[in-house]
Amino acid sequence: MKSKKIVVIGFVGTQLDSGKGSGRWEKWRPTVALMQHEEMMVDRLELLYSGKHEALVEQVSKDINAVSPETTIKVSHLPITDPWDFEEVYGCLFDFARSFHFDTENEEYWIHITTGTHVVQICMYLLTEAFYFPGRLLQTSPSRRQVIGDPGSYTLIDLDLSKYDQIAQRFSREQEERVAFLKSGISTRNARFNSMIDEIERVAIKSKAPMLLMGPTGAGKSFLAKRVFELKKTRHKLQGKFVEINCATMHGDGAASTLFGHTKGAFTGAASDRPGLLRAANKGLLFLDEIGELGLDEQAMLLMAIEEKRFLPVGSDHEVQSDFQLIAGTNRDLSKEVIEGRFREDLYARINLWSYELPSLVERLEDIEPNIDYLLAQFSAEQGQMVRFNKEAREHFMRFATSREAIWKGNFRDLSASITRMATLADSGRVTDTVVSDEIVRLKKLWQHYEHDDISNxxxxxxxxxxxxxxxxxxxxxxxxxxxxxxxxxxxxxxxxxxxxxxxxxxxxxxxxxxxxxxxxxxxxxxxxxxxx
Known part of the structure; x- marks a missing residue:
């Protein structure tokens, strides 16, 4: 099999590669030294530079020709005015990579990151990781003995983590741990729910965009929003706090004041300035539950705050700023609300980038059992006493909980309340069949007002x-x-x-x-x- 040609891509080092007179051969110059390794042959060097360093590039090229005449040198000037400007450097290198003809079948590419500013090195790393440079990173270093003429050493770094089983397994374990964190360690079995949580985990780590959680009351929207915040906090994605408000509790002028704050004297009763929840959530996460209950005026103000990170408090002529991440919750069909004119189309489009519908408990019957175990463990930890079902009682409750009689109108809130009641009434920490029977009667009575609706449907x-x-x-x-x-x-x-x-x-x-x-x-x-x- 024919071996591939080795092509090195790297910047000339304006400091490390510099030197004049015969004394330059007494110092370690990374680009030149790379060509002095007897066991390795570089077929072509793509030498990049910016600014007015033509003389240095010419000198380095001549020195490489002297030590490795077999190496072809191709010089490229990149229009970088500030090598410490991340956006400019990345943009120039990105354009270079997109226009470069990579022949991966016949050539092997080494991306030299020893030379150049730290910004240049970081950008080279990122573009290689993203496979815009389809090769391996090359790191060179001088000899520890500092012997004149010693080319030092070089190391190749392959960014394909799939080739490193232990690293790949570690990242896989960490991802599984993050997913388990979002589910509070509950071993849920519902395939649809598990798939949704897997995606939410990836989005929570990578995206700052708003998230929309849909689903019936009690499906766990608030709980999940809080777990997303805690996950992002542990990964240093947020520095602020978690701020939560149910929009259904806000009415009239008080809604705008609660969200956006007000100035003293803005309206009757405004005795002092109020910062508002959006400012309280600065650098943190704002969870607006039942966002469909917001009035159209508040929706318009919220849209501006999301897009521009600034807004006007009630009664103020001066804008304030707040950089928060938004998670919205709703039990309404917002697309229908848009059609009927009760919800702004532009706001809906802005918060609907990442939308997830949380299934009701009736749609997750297989998850009732693991949630029971979680709730019992939580109750036991809070009360300092282990509480468990006996075998007959557990089977009795599970038969009812997964039957058509159990409509779970309040979803996980109903289940949580039910387990709390039975655990409280459990003598010596054992939930008996009698306790379960009494609880079933209680639940049926709780849901009796919904029976007519169930029959009519x-x-x-x-x-x-x-x-x-x-x-x-x-x-x-x-x-x-x-x-x-x-x-x-x-x-x-x-x-x-x-x-x-x-x-x-x-x-x-x-x-x-x-x-x-x-x-x-x-x-x-x-x-x-x-x-x-």
């Missing part, structure tokens, strides 16, 4: 079956089919519906195929998932 079999088919259907099959279709109606996909319907029996199968089981069940009645609703 049930599937009408006459709309999915022909009259003759419906007439020949036994009452048992009709009731069972209605219940199955109700679950399908509340599910995102056939797989999601299958997991809910076969939550108990699927655990006994090595490779459960819930979607296929449900597909075959529906086929018995001549129905298919795509044609249902």
């Amino acid at each position: 049930r599937v009408d079999l006459s709309k999915v079956l022909a009259p003759q088919e419906l007439e020949n259907l036994d009452l048992f099959d009709a009731m069972q089919l209605t219940a199955v279709l109700d679950v399908c109606k509340r599910s995102k996909s056939i797989s999601d519906a299958g997991r809910k319907l076969y939550a108990a029996s699927r655990s006994a199968k090595e490779k459960p195929n819930d979607a296929d089981r449900l597909k075959k069940y529906l086929a018995k009645f001549g129905l298919s998932w795509n044609a249902l609703f």
Whole structure:
């Protein structure tokens, strides 16, 4: 196999490579010394420089020709006026890399980062990491013995972490730890939720853009926003604090004052200046829950604050600044609110870059059990006493919690309150079947006002079956089919519906195929998932 030619790309060192007269050969000059290694042959040197250093470049080129006449030297001048200006240096090097013809099949590229300003070295590193320079970093250093004529040493650094198993595993573990942190260590099993959290972890680390969390009340929007803040704080992405407000609690003039602050005398009762929550969240994270409840005027002011990091407090003629990151929460369909004129389209577009819909507890029945374990552990830690279910009580509660009777109208808030009540009533730290039975009665009473809504939303079999088919259907099959279709109606996909319907029996199968089981069940009645609703 033909070996590739070695091509070195690097800046001439205005200090390290300099020198005049015969004395220049007594000092270590990194670019020249690189060509003096007997065991290594550089086929071509792409020598970069900026400013008025033509004389130095010419001298270095001559010296390289003297020690390595086989090396071809190609000189390129980059229009960098300030080698310490990060934006300018990166832009020039980026343009150079984009216009350079890389022949990776025949040439191997070494990016020399010993010479040049620190800004130049950082930019060379970043462009190599991003593969704009498709090669390896080259670091050179003088001999420790400081012997005249000794070329020193060189080290090649490959930025492809996939080649370094231990490093790759470490980064993988850290990413898994960040995901677990967002979930508070709860081993959630819902595939849709886990996939969403995986993406939120990546976005939280890399992006400063607003985030929109959608979902019903009690689905965990506030909890997740706080965990995102804590994660970003540990990674030094934020220096400020977490500020939270439910927009549904703000009304009239008080809404603008609460968010943007006011000056003394701005309105009746404004006895002193008030900074407002946006300024309180400077360098931190602002969580606006139920953002759909904000008035149109406040929405316009918020848009300006997000885009320009400045706004006018109520009653003030002078703008103030606040650099905060926004997470918005809502249980409304904001796209529908935009169409109906209740929410600004431009604000919606601004906060909708990263949007996530948190599934309800009914859509995450497989996550009830791990959340119970988490809630019990949390209660035990707070009370200083271990609390557990006995076997019969746990099985009893799980049967109810994952059944159609448990509508979990308040989602995880209902579950948290339920576990707290049972743990409080547990004698000697044991939740018994009697405690569970009493709690189930309590939950049913709590949800009884929603039963009518649940019934009114049930599937009408006459709309999915022909009259003759419906007439020949036994009452048992009709009731069972209605219940199955109700679950399908509340599910995102056939797989999601299958997991809910076969939550108990699927655990006994090595490779459960819930979607296929449900597909075959529906086929018995001549129905298919795509044609249902």
